[in-house]
Amino acid sequence: MSREVTYLEAIREALAEEMRRDPKVFVLGEDVGAYGGAFGATQGLYEEFGEQRVLDTPISESAIVGISIGAALRGYRPVAEMQFADFISCAFDQIVNQAATLRYRYGGRASVPIVIRAPSGGNVGGGLYHSQNPEAWFVHRPGLKVVAPSTPFDAKGLLKAAIRDNDPVVYFEHKYLYRREKGPVPEGDEIVPIGVAAARREGDDITLLTYGAMVTPSLEAADRLAKDGVEVEVIDLRSLLPYDKDAIFASLEKTSRVLIVHEDVKTLGIGAELSAVIMEERFGALDAPVLRVTYPDTHCPFSHMLEQANLPNADTITDALRRLAAY
Amino acid sequence: MATIKRTKFKLLPGQLLEMFYWLKLIRAFDERLSILVRQGKVRSGVYTGIGQEAIIVGTAFGLRKEDYICPLHRDLGSFLMKGVEARVMMSQMFGKVTGLSKGRDSALHSGVNELGIFGNTSMLGSNLPVAAGLALTFRMEGTDNVVIAYFGEGASNTGDFHEALNFAGVHRLPVVFVCENNQYAYSVPVEKSMAIDDVADRAASYGFPGVAINGNDVLAVYQSTQGALARARAGEGPTLIECKTYRWHGHSEHDKAFYRTDEELAMWKSRDPIPTFTTYLKGLRVLTDENLREIEARVTKTIDDAVEFAVSAPDPMPDEAVRDLYTGDPEP
Numbered sequence: 001m002s003r004e005v006t007y008l009e010a011i012r013e014a015l016a017e018e019m020r021r022d023p024k025v026f027v028l029g030e031d032v033g034a035y036g037g038a039f040g041a042t043q044g045l046y047e048e049f050g051e052q053r054v055l056d057t058p059i060s061e062s063a064i065v066g067i068s069i070g071a072a073l074r075g076y077r078p079v080a081e082m083q084f085a086d087f088i089s090c091a092f093d094q095i096v097n098q099a100a101t102l103r104y105r106y107g108g109r110a111s112v113p114i115v116i117r118a119p120s121g122g123n124v125g126g127g128l129y130h131s132q133n134p135e136a137w138f139v140h141r142p143g144l145k146v147v148a149p150s151t152p153f154d155a156k157g158l159l160k161a162a163i164r165d166n167d168p169v170v171y172f173e174h175k176y177l178y179r180r181e182k183g184p185v186p187e188g189d190e191i192v193p194i195g196v197a198a199a200r201r202e203g204d205d206i207t208l209l210t211y212g213a214m215v216t217p218s219l220e221a222a223d224r225l226a227k228d229g230v231e232v233e234v235i236d237l238r239s240l241l242p243y244d245k246d247a248i249f250a251s252l253e254k255t256s257r258v259l260i261v262h263e264d265v266k267t268l269g270i271g272a273e274l275s276a277v278i279m280e281e282r283f284g285a286l287d288a289p290v291l292r293v294t295y296p297d298t299h300c301p302f303s304h305m306l307e308q309a310n311l312p313n314a315d316t317i318t319d320a321l322r323r324l325a326a327y
Numbered sequence: 328m329a330t331i332k333r334t335k336f337k338l339l340p341g342q343l344l345e346m347f348y349w350l351k352l353i354r355a356f357d358e359r360l361s362i363l364v365r366q367g368k369v370r371s372g373v374y375t376g377i378g379q380e381a382i383i384v385g386t387a388f389g390l391r392k393e394d395y396i397c398p399l400h401r402d403l404g405s406f407l408m409k410g411v412e413a414r415v416m417m418s419q420m421f422g423k424v425t426g427l428s429k430g431r432d433s434a435l436h437s438g439v440n441e442l443g444i445f446g447n448t449s450m451l452g453s454n455l456p457v458a459a460g461l462a463l464t465f466r467m468e469g470t471d472n473v474v475i476a477y478f479g480e481g482a483s484n485t486g487d488f489h490e491a492l493n494f495a496g497v498h499r500l501p502v503v504f505v506c507e508n509n510q511y512a513y514s515v516p517v518e519k520s521m522a523i524d525d526v527a528d529r530a531a532s533y534g535f536p537g538v539a540i541n542g543n544d545v546l547a548v549y550q551s552t553q554g555a556l557a558r559a560r561a562g563e564g565p566t567l568i569e570c571k572t573y574r575w576h577g578h579s580e581h582d583k584a585f586y587r588t589d590e591e592l593a594m595w596k597s598r599d600p601i602p603t604f605t606t607y608l609k610g611l612r613v614l615t616d617e618n619l620r621e622i623e624a625r626v627t628k629t630i631d632d633a634v635e636f637a638v639s640a641p642d643p644m645p646d647e648a649v650r651d652l653y654t655g656d657p658e659p
Contacts, residue, residue, distance in 0.1 A: 060493065062453075063456040063459065063490035063491055063493075066453065066460060066487065067494065070457040070462075070464070071460045071464050073461065074464040078460075093448075093450050094487075097449075098457065101448065103651055103654065104431055104651050105432045106427070106428070106437050106446065106651075107426075107429040108651035143653070145653075165654075
């Protein structure tokens with residue numbers, strides 16, 4: 001049965017259901033216990049599962065991930081919360097050196113089934129250290145999986161998939177979507193497989209690749225283009241590592257034009273890789289250069305004026321789509 | 328603050344001889360590796376623990392299979408004590424497919440869950456949070472298994488050290504933190520990296536006892552460890568044991584260690600843990616000329632066999648370079 005819940009409630013449901021299903025699943029992080037998490041993602045878990053499985057930690061991001069790795073080696077499935085994705089840099093070594101390489105250097109004789117939840121993204125007035133989109137750092141590291149849901153349905157289904165996955169998954173949940181995004185979510189088990197994109201809108205003229213909080217403004221821009229008679233296919237990547245190459249290629253074979261939209265900065269962001277792969281492997285299918293609309297190569301400023309100046313929006317996406325259509 | 332009870336943990340003659348065997352084997356393993364590097368047969372990444380063997384032997388001796396160790400780079404001998412065959416460990420050093428890593432890395436960078444061995448990265452101290460996580464699961468399960476986590480005095484300056492010991496202290500986890508203070512972090516002497524004399528003093532910040540002991544006395548190390556293990560198994564929390572020692576070789580085999588004096592090295596060589604223990608065992612008449620010869624022959628045979636095995640073992644196939652990144656990857 002499906003009913004409407006918020007993106008944040010969907011995350012909470014996934015955690016609770018997975019903890020009920022598998023006693024090896026536990027959560028840890030700063031303020032995740034009785035307080036219920038800085039954003040409320042773990043609310044009610046402490047009461048239901050107790051302090052052993054809903055573990056408040058000191059401000060020690062590196063240890064939070066290291067402890068998770070240790071527990072995972074003994075068969076547990078820890079879900080570690082980084083209070084803000086911005087703080088994940090404090091745990092960088094444990095993620096990229098310890099977790100990502102472990103199976104490889106163990107000769108395939110061990111796995112690290114951990115999930116690192118990272119509340120990311122701007123448009124919330126968070127300033128430099130509460131707004132970042134650091135997903136590309138982790139996409140650059142073999143051995144990790146990286147996902148970034150945009151809907152409540154995916155937030156729940158991808159988190160379940162991440163918890164059941166045997167490898168380390170960095171799960172980027174966008175803070176702007178927590179309470180603003182509400183949609184149908186099934187009550188039971190509905191797994192959204194990692195590595196599979198979703199077409200949010202079909203179209204034959206331009207392929208728009210995006211994820212996270214950029215899906216909504218992308219759809220808005222696509223609707224504007226439809227009024228000009230240009231049909232944009234909006235593909236929500238959902239998984240960034242691995243990303244759904246088949247879905248991307250299938251769409252561009254149809255449209256011959258690609259726009260990539262992401263909230264992360266431009267240089268060596270996800271768009272750079274997707275653009276390179278498209279040109280390497282499908283150059284002949286293109287009628288126009290692959291374009292990108294991204295955050296400029298700068299930090300996430302606090303002032304509302306400055307932040308809005310940086311964020312891609314329906315207007316900037318529309319402009320880029322029109323340029324592509326005119327090619 | 329709690330203190331360690333200096334309980335005397337009795338060892339039978341057979342156990343003493345076994346300890347002696349491990350000391351000799353681990354010394355021989357590292358000495359052979361050092362020669363193999365000079366001969367160009369082992370490529371690199373060799374960080375011997377020659378001179379420090381009493382720490383591994385005294386701490387890892389008598390551990391249960393279920394107990395976990397989180398060794399550091401000079402502790403290859405602890406892999407052997409925990410049940411990895413010398414052939415496998417030597418293969419690991421040769422980068423052969425028969426090594427723990429299948430040639431993907433050498434030395435300590437691989438582990439064995441089934442034997443309770445965690446393999447760390449090169450980021451020293453980053454094994455300590457993992458050790459806390461392993462210990463946390465023992466606590467969750469209500470078992471009395473323990474974790475021994477090793478680190479150098481150099482790694483005690485990292486953030487991971489602080490984060491891990493703090494967490495272990497808060498939750499009174501069953502973990503023994505063993506510091507191998509060999510006086511140098513690569514070339515930097517301890518007085519340039521710490522404003523205190525003893526790493527053991529740092530334990531006070533985390534609410535559990537720390538002791539500084541002679542790390543070249545295998546029995547002293549054993550006694551202190553047994554006290555700490557008893558505390559941990561009884562649910563009384565962690566202990567930090569700082570073992571003062573010295574590495575005879577450079578940081579790695581390519582390091583000539585010009586940063587220290589011949590006199591200093593000679594002084595520490597006079598405290599070689601093996602002759603000290605040999606004299607002790609001979610005095611007890613536990614070690615005789617006969618069983619000494621037998622042990623030495625067994626050590627040589629084990630090392631010769633391991634090298635022969637590793638040399639003749641196959642190199643990995645090139646496609647191994649991109650396998651085992653993810654659990655679902657097809658097996659070669």
